[in-house]
Amino acid sequence: MTTPQLGLSTSILTLILLSALPRCESQQAGQPNIVLILADDLGWNDVGFHGSNQIPTPNLDALAYNGIIFNSHYTQSTCTPSRTALLTGKYPMRLGMHGTPLNPAQVEGLPEGKLLPEYLKELGYETHLVGKWHLGYARWNNTPTYRGFDHHLGYYTGYVSYYDYLNTFRVDEKDYTGYDLRRDTEVAWDLAGQYATDVFTDHAVKTIENHALTKPLFLMVSHLAVHAGNDGKLLEAPQETINKFRHIQDSNRRTYAAMVSKLDDSVGSIVSALQAKGLLENTILVFASDNGAPTVGQYSNWGSNYPLRGIKATLFEGGIRGVAFAWSPLFVQSGRVSADLIHISDWLPTLFTAAGGDIGLLDPDLDGVDQWSSLQYDLPSPRNDILINIDEITRNAALRFYNWKLIVGTTWNGTYDSYFGESGKENIEEQVYNSTRVFDSPAGKAIRQVSYTSLTEAEYEALRRQATLRCLNAKAKRNPCDPSNGEVCLYDVPSDPCEENNLASFLPSVVRRMKRALVDYRSGLTPQISGKVDIEKDDPKLFQFAWNPWLDCSDSTCAAA
Structure with a gap:
């Protein structure tokens, strides 16, 4: 007897049967999982997708190429202000958080107001913070689990x-x-001796593995890497990882490279865990650095912002133009390099909208701009200007307006306004970029499981060329600017990303208009927090040698457990 022909191939029949299977509630509701990974002090030149061959970052590169590379993603110039902008959706100067980063034992912290995790909790999300907080801890109400995060493993x-x-x-x-x-809120004494990047990665992976599929996940992994540590041990990494970078002769740069490599491994492990759990196909992943690398000076980590001018804490591009990309199967148009303006404050309204929130329910005084439609469909960005900062104490300010950037004043009398680690190749043997390693990385393999349009190695190389910044050619006119001498600097950033040609004297009307905009912004400034330190009451000796909230401590129950 002959078997009847059904007219359907086995593969098509399989797809029909799979589509009939029940899906978890969070998928039915259409709410994406959101994973936000924040690097600390990562340099522009320290990832492969910006054209550097020094430090292989295959997992980051695979996600960047298959997602959206942001070549004009702006942050604040230091840690606390960037985290303020990210979680509040506001320019830090509106909250008095635009000055120097918070110190241990500092009385002040992030002012009251709804944060990104609180908005997402209202939409049904389970919220986790892994790693750095740095927004105050004088009172328990200043700490992450009182500001919208269900759980926190990390440091204050x-x-x-x-x-x-x-x-x-x-x-x-x-x-x-x-x-x-x-x-x-409990001190994790038991983790001492384990490498921080691995500790945070393992916890993030376990969080994903243990996540109940009935709720969407918001996971923020705020790495210590690649920030410098204490004096005497600024840079640390496992020796077996350091040994992979023998082509870098400078021992500090070699250890830094190992720290970046461990960060890249972390991202690969997190993406693999999302894929294994079945969450990756409905996830938005954002990766960003909080500011540029401090190549030299205080807390230097030997990172490279080449070819950009300046370093962390400056208002030049090396300090505030951060490494960033987003990846998601939900993007209709991906595999591209975006030159559109985006600011770190934009992520609150953007992710809230992506999560299904009504933008009308957000604080009407937000400075962040909802970029979700722009990201999803490759539409023009709704943002055309960015207030980089106004500092009433150092008397400096900077503003992006369309293609223009204005800088008034400087930091530390211009000490770090030059170019550092310019070639990034000193004492480094020439390396060849390995796109096959990117393609076969854990992240590369994971995203191919959930994507119908994963890119080829040839397409990787094309995107890499697009994402590599180039300074003015040798014959181009250069008009240097030194703001420490009172000069006002005006740059056409898209054509002069290295800030070599000051146009202020040629375009006085543009300068006047941008100065007026700074004056308008200045009217909304809240004076910087005082920076008062209460070390007598927060001396770690009083809390079993741990940094601990102290203003609510009226008895021994507040001591570090």
Whole structure:
């Protein structure tokens, strides 16, 4: 007897049967999982997709190429202000958080107001923070689990060392050292001796593995990497990873490269865990650095912002033009390099909209712009200007307006306004970029499982060329600008990303218009927080040698557990 022909191939029949299977509630509701990975002090030139061959970053590159590379993603110039903008959707100067980063034992913290995790909790999300907070901890109400995160494994201060989780802070020529690592509010003493990047990665992976599929996930992984640690052990990484970078002769740069490599491995592990859990096909992943690398100076990490001018804490592009990309199967148009303006404050309204929120329910005073439609469909960005900062104490300011950038004043009398690590190739043997390694990376393999349009190695190379910045050619006119001498600097950034040709004297009307805009912004400024340190009451000796909230401590129950 002959079997009847059904007219359907086995593969088509399989797809029909799979489509009939039940899906988890969060998928039915259409709410995407959101994974936000924040690097600390990562340099522009320290990822492969910006054209560097020094430090292989195959997982980051695979996600960037298959997503959207942001070549004009702006941040604040230091840690606390960038995190303020990210979680509030506001320019830090509106909240008094635009000055120097918070110190241990500092009384002030992020002012009251709804944060990104709180908005997402109202939409049904489970919210997790892994890693750095750096927005205040004087009272328990200043800490992450009281500001919208269901759970937190990480540290409250600006940095710790990578193995012992100590932060040493000098006050009046006296050092105060405390342990700073928490599970929610309890001190995580048991994790001392384990490498921080691995600890945060393992916890993020376990969070994904244990996540209940009935709720969408918001996971923010705010890495210590690649921020420098305490004096005497600024840079730390496992020796077996450092040994992979023998082509870099400078020992500090070699260790930094190992730290970046561990960060890249972390991203690969997180993406693989999302794929194994079945979450990746409905996930938005955003990766960004909080500011540029401090190549030299305080807390230097030997990162490279080449070919950009300036470093962390400056208003030049090397300080505030951050490494960033987004990846998601939900993007209709991906595999592209975007030159559109985007600011770190934009992620609150953008992710809230992507999560199904009504933009009308957000704080009407947000500075962040909803970019979700622009990202999803490759539409023009709704943003045409960015207030980079106004600092009433250092008396400097900067503004992007369409293609123009205006800088008035400087930081540290212009000490770090030059070009550092210019070639990025000193004492480094020439390396060849390995696109096959990118294609076969854990992240590359995972995203091919959920994408119908994953790119080829040849397409990787084309996108890499697009994402590589180039300075003015040798014959182009250059008119240097030194703001420390009182000069006003005006640059056409798309054509002069390295800020070599000051156009202020040629375009006085543009300068006047942008100065007027700065004056308008200045009217909304809240004076900087005082920076008051209460070290006598937050001396780690009082809390079993841990940094601890102290203003609510009326008895021994507040001591570090």
